[in-house]
Structure formats: structure tokens, C-alpha cells
Amino acid sequence: MNDSQISTSDRIIAAAEKRMRTGGFHGFSFREVAADVGIKSASVHHHFPAKEDLAAATAHAYAERFMAALGDPNDEGQNPLALIRRYIALFSKAQLEDRRMCLCGVLASEALDLPEQVTTEAQRFFELNVDWLKTVIRRTEKTAKPRDAEARAKQIVASMEGAMMIANVTGDDCTFNQIAASVADGFK
Amino acid sequence: MNDSQISTSDRIIAAAEKRMRTGGFHGFSFREVAADVGIKSASVHHHFPAKEDLAAATAHAYAERFMAALGDPNDEGQNPLALIRRYIALFSKAQLEDRRMCLCGVLASEALDLPEQVTTEAQRFFELNVDWLKTVIRRTEKTAKPRDAEARAKQIVASMEGAMMIANVTGDDCTFNQIAASVADGFK
């Protein structure tokens, strides 16, 4: 049975992520995801009873993977500026390799029309992002007040999400790279 | 016949804008829009043959209204810094009064799953935004190279769209105001 290393649940989540990062929550269906995985839509319901369960699980996994890639913001072996660059590079990878919008960015845009548990997962992604950046920024500027660090963290998250949004609609990598460079320059 | 001053087409577009700014292109239906206006879905099709026609017309009208509110970026009677503040204030109004996402921001997020003419209208919104800001920025910093002005313009657009996105998912005005203030501070 277990000839594949990846569980069906994980393959469903991977397919759902790809679909949602293209068309959002309302832009994909159980049948499409099932077809991507190679099973029937009824089987998807076996793993995720309702659409909101699948979407919430997908957003949660996305956030976990994202934060894991960022690593520990207090890692003494890492230069704070290098961590900021790593943050920017993670968005760059999502844009330039996947060529798709940030999952939680799409969900945030249609948040007012989303089931509550999906909105909650998207909110959590942004909270985790801001907290991580805030911690790193405090290490770069010891004199900065906590409140200033938070404002700056939020500005970085907003810039990167906005950059992805614009890159997504224009298909233009140059614009994305320009904005990413501007954000990075703010820490030289 | 029509004792109302607003045409049916315009009322349809207004209803569609409200709906799309909540749930995106895939998050609204002809029946919902028709019900909002007080007509039947078949009557909406009379004015806009297909869904993509309605969405494209709505996005176009949104962009026109937005640019009209910005005014002439070369207006000699206006301080360039005041124009930048006006730009930020326009986003603030869209967020704090309408309490909804920027229409072209939602569309940009799901752009990969949109009919071509809808994507084109959303693209045009961002081009117009960048051009307007670029013109204003060149007036504030005579020494700046055109390319730098464009990069800075794109950074402002990205920041404001990202700020709306985050405000939309968190429902937190404070975060939006913090980011808006950070963007404005960049020009002091």
C-alpha cells in the first residue's frame, strides 16, 4: 500500500495549495483537486470533510513550512541582516520558482468571504511573520523601541505581499525584484 | 421611465464592485448582484453579456474613479508632498470607510485564474498608479534618476496594497495606519 512516500492527505494538500494560489478559495473545486491527485472527489471528502477543512489545513501547512524555512530569529550564529535577506529570498522563491501568489496573501484578499477557520489560519500566518521580523529587527537596532520594530516589521510584510500581488498580475519579474531590492536596501 | 438619477448599468457596476471587493471574481454571482440592484439575473446579462464583461467594466470604472480622485500629478498649485499624502489618504478611505479590499488588489491576487480582459484592466490600474506616483516623485527629487523614481513608486503601491490586504484579514485599523504612516514618513 505504502509504495509512495507521501501520504494521500499531503498530496491533497499540495494540490489544493497549487489551486488556491492560482484562483483562491472560491477558485478551486474538490473535483479539480481530486483529479490532480488521481482520486475521486468523494475520497477527498474522506480526508477533509468540508471545503473549509481542506482550505484551513492547507493554509496551516503553508504557514508551518514558511516559518520552518525562516528558522529561529534568535539564532546567534546568524547575522540579523542575513535573516532579513532570507525573509526576502523566501518570497522571491515563492514568486520566481512557483510563479504563484502567496497562499495566505490570496486568502487575505478574499478574507471577508471566507469561512472563519480559514480566515483564522491566514491571520496566524501574518502574526507569525510580523513576530519573526520584529525579533530580528530588534537585534539589528538595539536602540529601537519595540513599537518601532513592529511598525517596521509590518511594513516589510506589506511590501513583500504587495510585490507578489503586482508580480502576479503583471507577470513581470523586474518589478518584483525592484521592490525586493528596495526593502533590502532599507537595512544597509 | 427611470426617475432615479443613476442608470441601471451604473447600479449593477456599483453592486458588482461591492461584491468583488468582498469575495473576488469567483466570489460573486449574477443572481446576487441582480438581487442587490432589485432586478433579475437575466437583466444583468442584458447590460453585460458575460461575467467577464461585467468584471472588466467594474474594474475599469474603479480605476477611472481612483485616478480622477488623485487628480493631475503635474498640478503646479499642489505641493508634491501633499499629493503623496493624497495618494495614501485615498487608500485609507477605501479601507477605513468602505472596509473592503482594493478591487484591483483582489483581482491581482487571483489574476492567474481570470479572463484575459479582467486581468488587463487590473494591470492597467497598477500602471496608472505607478506612472502617477513616478511623476510626483520626480517633482520632489529633481536629482533622482527616472529609474529610481519608478522603483520608489512601485514600492509605495506595493506597501499600500499589502497594508490593505493585511487590514482586510485582521480587521485591525491600527496596523493599516502604522504602515500608511511609515510610507508617508519616507517623504519627510
Add this chain to the structure above:
DNA sequence: CACTATCTACCTATCGATAGATAGACTTTT
């Protein structure tokens, strides 16, 4: 046997879109 995962088959609701009819307001013809 009990459990898990998948299937086939089906349900109800809604989708975007179309057909055909109607009523009223113009336009043209006689």
C-alpha cells in the same frame, strides 16, 4: 472481524447563460 481508504452513484443547490415573451417608448411609413 474491525478499520481504512477508495470507489460508484447519486443528491440538491447553484452557476453562467440563453430563449422567448411582454410592455413601453421612440421612429418610420402611409
Add this chain to the structure above:
DNA sequence: AAAAGTCTATCTATCGATAGGTAGATAGTG
């Protein structure tokens, strides 16, 4: 001026397709 035709905006009714979701049978596993 009256009659006939045309245009506009709306309606009711319906289409085929697809949506999310469910029931029950089947096959493999421990």
C-alpha cells in the same frame, strides 16, 4: 394623425454544467 415597425429593458422559464456533499458497496490491512 394613425398605423406599423423597431428598440430597450425587463420578465419567466429553462438549459447544461458544475458545485459541495452523502450513502453504500468494495477491497485491502492488521
